[in-house]
Amino acid sequence: MKKKTSRGLKKLPTNVKKLLFLLIEDLKADGPIQKNWNNFSPLRDGKYHCHLNYRYVACWKWRQGEIEIEVYYVGSREKAPY
Template identity: 50%
Template sequence: MLPENVQNLLIALKKDIEANGPIRGNWPNFSALSNNQYHCHLKKGHPSFVAIWEVMDKEIRLIEVIYAGTQEKAPY
């Protein structure tokens, strides 16, 4: 389970993506991982927490958060 402050940041990120699309350069360390996958840091330091999301369907603006957890265990 994520710490409460990281959970709140993840909720804020999801709302930001819903409102403004998946390209979220305003979040720390945002980058594209592939054509449809992106990531950013939710919390820096030790441990760092990251979120990874994937655009599933551009036409209906569907995304899926595929990982939220420590950077050390991130699947990239």
């Protein structure tokens, strides 16, 4: 998780933090394609996003052939970088 993302994490409500940690566990278990999450969609260049709830989203990226998936944004829909 990026440093900026970690700072944003502190501002999230507890219920949204729990959803983010569930998403991270799903990413670890099943990889970057998370069709079971609300409004999941691929963005571009190996980037993906989904809604944690109505107001908050998470964005992550993955490169083909790599093991690491990086969550680069978690926060409000209005400020999402897509």
